[in-house]
Amino acid sequence: MSPAIPTLSVEKLQTHFFTAAGVAKAVDDVSFDVYPGEIVGLVGESGSGKSITGFSILGLIDAPGRIVGGRVLFKGVDLTSYGREALRQLRGNRIAMIFQDPMMTLNPVLRIDTQMIETVRAHASVSKQAAREQAREALAAVGIPAPDERLKAYPHQLSGGMRQRVAIAIAMLHKPDLIIADEPTTALDVTIQAQILAQMQKLCARSNTAMVWVSHDLAVVAGLADRICVMYAGRVVETGDVDTILKHPQHPYTIGLLGSVPENVARGEPLMQVPGVAPSALALPAGCAFSPRCTHATDTCRTQKPPVFRAGESHLHRCFHPVERVAA
């Protein structure tokens, strides 16, 4: 582990939604650290609470949702105690976010330059000319050819990959300390996806930016992240270095996820599946949330919530019956 102070440290975060149908524990006791220059992959199925974790960090949980417990430390300062205005000044400035679909997140009726200049001027009082120059540099930095022409374009005139590069450039405008990326490559072609991933890796390493990469795609995260947190039903069920998680997973859910990646199975063999669906956050099982779908589940699993077990130096999991190491 790096001795430096983590850029982001999420401690026992709990975000609950108080709906008419009951309390939905979307994020329930999530902890992880991200150090400068490090990329942490937050992996899980739809509804596992990974996106809500991202929004909780930014303080963008709307009613009926609320952060009910835990802390979000950004460079050692607790963000959950911050006021609205203080959080607003952090967002887009020190902490940036990248979304899944750039077609939706870029304003359809504004030119790229207008949007970027507005973003610069939301946090820095500079002239339009200086802001425009900053925007041009940001576009060039994410590998956009002819940035001057792109600045004059509208979002619908750009390709999907180009739009996502613009979104990344907008996120990088203020050289943030932390980027939260919410499945930013899901909507792209694989070749474009690879280019964007490489670009992101380079940018983070160069500027020592910490990044949380939220994704359901384990293959993408495997190639990109330094560490992986596997989330299930609002909890981190297993976390560790990429190599450890990929080669020696101990939680049955992680193994199930890995088995669902087609390239990990020999041709002709049936794909492994995780049977069933993720439980509703409104009605979580009493014990381990994964127990109804787990082949190893025992009575203990069905009645008690598994605590955090330590399997290695930085390898943690929540399973009463971790799968033994298989010879790699």
Add this chain to the structure above:
Amino acid sequence: MSTLSNILPRWTTNRDTRTGQALRGMFGRPAVALASLTCIALIIVAILAPWLAPQNPYDLAQLNIVDGRLPPGARGHLGHLFLLGSDALGRDMFAAMMFGLRTSLGVGISSGAFALIVGTTLGLVAAYFGGWIDTLIMRTVDLMLGFPTILVALMTLAILGQGVSKVILALVIVQWAYFARTVRAVAAVESKKEYMEAALCLGFSHRRALFSQLLPNCLAPVIVIAMVQVAAAISAEATLSFLGIGLPVTQPSLGLLIANGYQQLLAGFYWISVFPGVLLVMLVFSMNMVGDGLREALNPRLQK
């Protein structure tokens, strides 16, 4: 089919923008193209009235009572041609109409513009913040729209008294609600879209998010409403002036000109009321026509 689109400058037709396509589609319809030309011509006449008019109808030194109630096409005692006749005081109706048009358009456009600013801002705020702010603004809108337009304007003027600025204020009070209701409906949809969430994640202040991100996405219906509401303001002002509680006699609008002549209508002096009436109808009709054309051009759902 393409009547006007061939002679329009390149920037309106040949550009790969939505605006360009919309304008091309709009001017492709002969009726709308004609209405637009009429509007533009009338606006130019209104602006240039003091220089174009054959006489200043409100300079008493230029008037002569001997020339009173001359029929259209008659010549006055000094040889002045009264193209559209003259009124009881010997005013050239043609000149009077030019000045009346100037007043009518001025009042209509300025009250439309103020109503647009007030209504659009309140509509955006209502949709963006929601909650009790939304309820307060929109219930006020419902209340305003519940009263007949002319009744509210009458009451306002009864309290404020006469005058150009007071008429404008009365019309703004009546009309902001139309803008607010429309803008709120569009903005309510737009503010739920992801780009607004993204703006929030970029740390935009509410003011910046509202006016630089949300507003540009709500402009199309605002333009349409503005056109229609300016027309409505002009006819509302004409009604008020006709009833004698609108503009002062020193700044007569088309409505006042009509009022000026209607008592003599049955005595055979039809031109004093009818010509300003025809001009008023032409103005309001062509503005509504343009508004209609804009609505079809700017609404993607109506495009073939």
